[in-house]
Amino acid sequence: DIVMTQSPDSLAVSLGERATINCKSSQSVFYSSDNKNYLAWFQQKLGQPPKLLIYWASTRESGVPDRFSGGGSGTDFTLTISSLQAEDVAVYYCQQYFGTPQTFGQGTKVEIK
């Protein structure tokens, strides 16, 4: 199984400041045949299902604010919130859909400082 490891487990950021979450996979999730990284980011607020933010590592889902951005390739990825808003308080998960089973990171809790 591909193991996804996120860092940090939690972070507290002031409103308007940048938040960065890292995600590392135990093997590459880049598929050379279609030149895509099979990596997604989700946001989960308390009591709600996960919400897709980013797919193919860097493509923002429709309707997601542009303060959310994804980057990286191969085994190392980042999710950046450029200017944290109060409504961004949530747990964030990375997920690889390259291999079976699909696997998630353990989650990163983002709070307001």
Place this chain on the structure above:
Amino acid sequence: QVQLVQSGAEVKKPGASVKVSCKASGYTFTSHGISWVRQAPGQGLEWMGWITYYNGNPSYAQKFQGRVTLTTDTSTTTAYMELRSLRSDDTAVYYCARERDPFARSSLDYWGQGTLVTVST
């Protein structure tokens, strides 16, 4: 609009089975796969398996092989997840989620509201 509506909460005894449904609407059901993901209380997300109409057999995480069965009913555009031989550590919220891209492995863009399954004596 795309919607996935799941069946209601269940309480089961250890050793029993549970079958959760996921009614899909707003898109061509047979073009997109459905994954099942569970989340134990206060824990992270765990992928259980995936079923597509276009790709034949369902695919399961090894952890659940032999205990879970994923099916679909195209006449009612409903997906089902049956989990057998329930244990207390199967207590979780179970989600269905749609694959974003038709006819291809892709991320999960729409999710059901979740079904709480509680396993308790």
